[in-house]
Amino acid sequence: xRTGSKADGEGIQRRPTINDIARLAGVxxxxxxYALNGRPGVAEATxxxxxxxxAELGWEPSSAARALSGARSEAVGLILAxxxxxxxxxxxxxxxxxxxxxxxxxHGYSLMxxxxxxxxxxxxxxxxxxxxxxxxxxxxxxxxxEDQRIPVLKELGLPAVLMxxxxxxxxxxxxxxxxxxATEVVRYLAAxxxxxxxxxxGPTMYRHTQTRVAAFRNACAEAGIEVTSLESDYTGEQGAxxxxxxxxxxxxxxxxMYDNDVMAVAALGVARELGRDVxxxxxxIAWDDSPLCRLTHPPLxxxxxxxxxxxxxxxxxxxxxxxxxxDTGVHIYEVPRLLPRGTTAPPRMAARERxxxx
Numbered sequence: 001x002r003t004g005s006k007a008d009g010e011g012i013q014r015r016p017t018i019n020d021i022a023r024l025a026g027v028x029x030x031x032x033x034y035a036l037n038g039r040p041g042v043a044e045a046t047x048x049x050x051x052x053x054x055a056e057l058g059w060e061p062s063s064a065a066r067a068l069s070g071a072r073s074e075a076v077g078l079i080l081a082x083x084x085x086x087x088x089x090x091x092x093x094x095x096x097x098x099x100x101x102x103x104x105x106x107h108g109y110s111l112m113x114x115x116x117x118x119x120x121x122x123x124x125x126x127x128x129x130x131x132x133x134x135x136x137x138x139x140x141x142x143x144x145x146e147d148q149r150i151p152v153l154k155e156l157g158l159p160a161v162l163m164x165x166x167x168x169x170x171x172x173x174x175x176x177x178x179x180x181x182a183t184e185v186v187r188y189l190a191a192x193x194x195x196x197x198x199x200x201x202g203p204t205m206y207r208h209t210q211t212r213v214a215a216f217r218n219a220c221a222e223a224g225i226e227v228t229s230l231e232s233d234y235t236g237e238q239g240a241x242x243x244x245x246x247x248x249x250x251x252x253x254x255x256x257m258y259d260n261d262v263m264a265v266a267a268l269g270v271a272r273e274l275g276r277d278v279x280x281x282x283x284x285i286a287w288d289d290s291p292l293c294r295l296t297h298p299p300l301x302x303x304x305x306x307x308x309x310x311x312x313x314x315x316x317x318x319x320x321x322x323x324x325x326x327d328t329g330v331h332i333y334e335v336p337r338l339l340p341r342g343t344t345a346p347p348r349m350a351a352r353e354r355x356x357x358x
Contacts, residue, residue, distance in 0.1 A: 016054075016058070016059045018032050018033055018036065020057065020059075021036070021050060021057065021059060022050075024053050024057075025046075025049050025050045025053045026049075027046060027049075027050060031050070032050050035050035035051065036050060036051070036059075072136050073133055073134055073135055074108060074109050074110065074136065075109060075111070075112050075134065075135045075136065076100075076104060076109050076110075076111055076112070076135055076136065076137055076138065076139065076318060077111075077112045077113075077114070077125075077126075077129050077134070077135035077137070077138040078097075078100070078112070078113050078114070078138065078141070079113075079114045079115075079116060079122045079125045079126070079138070080093070080113075080115050080116070080141060081117070081121065081122045081142065082115060082142075083115070083117075084115040086115075086234070087115075089235070089236065090260065090262060091262075091288065091290030091291065091292055092260060092261075092288045092290065095288075095290060095307040095311075096307050096308070096310065096311045097111070097113070097311065098308050099307060099308030099309060099310065099311030099312040099315075100139065100311040100312065100314065100315055102308065103311070103312035103313075103315035104315055107315070107319050109136075109315075109319070112134065112135055119144075119148070119149075123148060123149055123152050126138060126149065126152060126153060126156060126158060127152070127156065129158070130156040130157070130158045135158075136159065136322045137158060137159035137160060137161070137318045137321060137322045138153070138158060138159070138160045139160070139161055139163055139314055139315070139318060140161065140163060141163050141164065142164065142206050143162055143163075143165060143166050143206065143207045143208070144205055144207060145205075145207060145210070147166070147169075147207075150162070150166075150169050153171070154170070154171070159321040159322045160172075160318070160321070161173070161174060161314050161317045161321065162174070163310075164206070164207055164208045165178065165207035165208045165211050166330070171328060172317045172318075172321055172327040172328065172329065173329070173330045173331065174310070174313055174314050174331045174333055175330065175332060175333065176310065176332070176333055176334055176335070176336055177332055177334070177335040178208055178211045178212045179211065179215040180335050180336075181212075181335065181338070182212050182215035182216045182219060182257075183215055183218075184303075184338050185216070185219075185257055185303065185338060186216060186219035186220055186223060186225065187219065187223070188338055188340070188344075189283065189344070190223045190225060192255075192283070192344065192345065192346045193346045193347055194225070194254045194255045194283065195224075195225055195226060195254070196225070196226045196228075196251060196252070196253045196255075197216075197220060197226070197228075197253050197255050197256070197257070198227065198229070198230065198246050198253035198256040199212075199216045199217075199227065199228070199229045199230070199256070199257050199259075200239060200242050200243070200246075200256060200257070200258045200259065200267075201213050201229060201230070201231055201232065201259045202231075202232060202233075202234050202259040202260065203231065203232075203234075204231050209231075209259065212259065213229055216257065226251075228246065230242045230245070230246070232263060234259070234260050234262065234263065235262065235263070236262045236263060236266035237266070238263070239258060239262065239263025239264070239266040240263075240266040240267070240269065240270050242263075243263075243266065243267040243270040244273075244274070247270065247271070247274050247276060247282070248274070252282075253282075254281070254282065254347035255283035255284070255344070255347070256282065256283070256284055256285070257285045257287070258284070258285065258286055258287060259287050260286070260287055260288055261286040261287070261288050261289070261292045261293055261300065261302070263286075264285070264287075264293075264300055264302075264343075265286075265292055265296055265300070267284050268284060268296055268300075268343070271284070277348075278298065278343050279298070279342065279343050279344050280345060280348045281347075283301070283343060283344040283345060284300060284344070285300075285301045285302065285303065285338075285343070286301070286302040286303070287302070287303050288302065288303070288305060288307065289302035289303060289304035289305060293341070294341075296343075298341065298342025298343055299341040299342045300341055300342075300343050301339065301340050301341045301342070301343045301344040302338075302339055303336045303337070303338055303339075304336060304337045304338070304339045305334065305336045306333075306334055309333070313331070313333050317331065
């Protein structure tokens, strides 16, 4: 390796620069820069020599130099304004990231992932990335009403794809059919004979949660079904707490839909704790259908999503935006499917009435 060698009378004991590469390759600094940034106007033999020297020196471009040159970073950013612990217990995000990574790899991109504590920190992260040209574009999760990230991204000129429910954002948006899925859940439970339902949702500051809650309530109203909605933070602890609250009420629900699998799994434990049989006394439906749903006893009925495919499709739209394709449309990726398993059945009272028993 040339670092620290005496090949030209002096070693390079510091981080190598383009000047070092140009000198050792025997070319002008401008030629070395063009070769390293993949620009035309450099003979292939010269480009190969420059790249060989750069590789031997272990040279990497600085973010400042990349910003000045206008070269792409070949990275995509994802900032989640959630606790880092969420990746330890929430299967959805790991499944989503697997799909994102697979598609990025196919396009020669890498993922920059950050976890921050607030909406404001997330916005600052976008500004920092844009100023340093650290990423070529971003994927945006957890959309909110009057989301302040959207005008900031437009101001920065940073290509972005919104993943979730959005209206009038004038940025490419990818979403699932939340209304169709929630409506299917209610109709299925109504067909089983349930007349008191509950929905334990995620934080209602998110647009997808607002849409899901409204769809669940509207479908219940159409079916003449009583419904209770409770807001959670997605954790198993709060899922258990809210389930306990529902089941000790004077008129408990006979079926509950949970907005993630972790809360639904916690609900099974609470039902056992209170002596409720699942599914005869309580039917339970999870939203994401991660592998957790097939590991419980009984296995969880779930709303199934192609989460890796959703992440991959978002990357595909973002790469198009990075390449200059203007797209302000809303893309519906899929209609999630309800997969009945062992945690749903006619409620005990409805089964007795159906059988004519007392």
